[in-house]
Amino acid sequence: MPRVKKSEFYKILGIKSTATLLEIKQAYRKFALVFHPDRNVNKSENKRLEAEKKFKEIQEAYDYLITNYKEFKKRKLPQQKKKKLPKKQSHNKIKKLLKKQNQNKK
Numbered sequence: 001m002p003r004v005k006k007s008e009f010y011k012i013l014g015i016k017s018t019a020t021l022l023e024i025k026q027a028y029r030k031f032a033l034v035f036h037p038d039r040n041v042n043k044s045e046n047k048r049l050e051a052e053k054k055f056k057e058i059q060e061a062y063d064y065l066i067t068n069y070k071e072f073k074k075r076k077l078p079q080q081k082k083k084k085l086p087k088k089q090s091h092n093k094i095k096k097l098l099k100k101q102n103q104n105k106k
Contacts, residue, residue, distance in 0.1 A: 009061035021069055028062040065094075 010017050011026040033039065035055040040048050062079075 006064065009065055012057050013065070017072075024062065024065050024069070028058060031058045036046040059088070 010019065013019075013024065013031065015023055015027045019027070028061070032055065035058060036049045037052055037055060042053040043051065
């Protein structure tokens with residue numbers, strides 16, 4: 001059986017490449033219920049073999065996407081640059097916030 005291309009894993013599960021972890025799991029469960037070998041025991045041999053092949057593809061796609069989910073998201077999300085305030089400004093901001101909190105407590 002030829003291995004599935006990694007670029008097709010989202011397509012196999014019928015989801016977008018921006019899918020969340022929950023969406024990946026839901027898609028997997030939906031297809032697993034249809035193609036799981038235990039669900040296809042009473043079908044013809046050809047249909048059983050087709051379902052088994054499809055289930056293996058689904059399982060491979062799911063395993064790969066779940067295992068590499070965090071890495072994918074790091075690469076896809078642009079790194080946000082944090083605005084750095086000059087030390088004196090940030091120190092003054094903290095002082096003001098603390099002063100405001102203390103006044104609210106009284």
